[in-house]
Amino acid sequence: MSAERKFFVGGNFKMNGNLESLTAIADRLNSSELDANVEVVIAPPACYLASLSSQLAQKENVNVSAENVHQAAKGAFTGEISCSMALDCGASYAILGHSERRHVFGETNKQIGEKTKATLAAGLVVIACIGEKGEDRKSGNTMVVCVEQLTAYKDNVEDWSKVVIAYEPVWAIGTGEVATPEIAQETHLNIRSWLSDNVSPEVAASVRIIYGGSVNGKNCKELASQPDIDGFLVGGASLKPEFVDIINCDC
Ligand code: PGA
Secondary structure, three states, X not given: OOOOOOEEEEEEOOOOOOHHHHHHHHXXXXXXXXXXXXXXXXXXXXXXXXXXXXXXXXXXXXXXXEOOXXXXXXXXXXXXXXXXXXXXXXXXXXXXXXXXXXXXXXXXXXHHHHHHHHHHHHOOEEEEEEOOOHHHHHOOXXXXXXXXXXXXXXXXOOOHHHEEEEEXXXXXXXXXXXXXXXXHHHHHHHHHHHHHHHOOXXXXXXXXXXXXXXXXXXXXXXXXXXXXXXXXXXXXXXXXXXXXXXXXXXX
């Protein structure tokens, strides 16, 4: 957490919930007192974007994100949604390059780069996910993998104020095995150094680098106290009441 960078907490609902349970989450956000210094974004399944964004329309600092978008403007891509469709449904962000998109659906860095270009051109903010597998960390290749992924974003970004980087080690996602604050801080700092050397020191100082992977109401405070952790992308715990505690972890 740093004074210059606004803390960011995203909730990635993945393919969970239904109209009733997700409406209840939006109700909870609407009726809770949320730290005004935190940018909150929830990412529901695409079919609930419109109803949740209208439900949250009056709540300052809470916005809605697509979990994924396609890079093409339109066409024969059964099951996909375009950036303009996400915008139409009230989204102002899109999560790209999530580990599940990469490792379950086989998205490549090239494709994620194309999505980045299309998403930024459409006016959505990109939540740009990166992260190594357990085997990469064990073999000392964490930054090799992260740099490959970061490079695919960099080649398609002109305005870094429209990008939030989400470092999500694959071994920590949905496993309950959260990265220690030291491990997360070290990797965040390495990412920031890479940005300084390969983009600019100004971008490195201003871009938010958020952590994801088994964040919950108990471990968030210590992670948030690290100087290069600027927020969280929360999966499982974003569906629970403790999401509000995570948003307010610095209060
Ligand atoms: P998790 O998921 O919090 O359930 O580990 C994080 C994510 O996939 O963004």
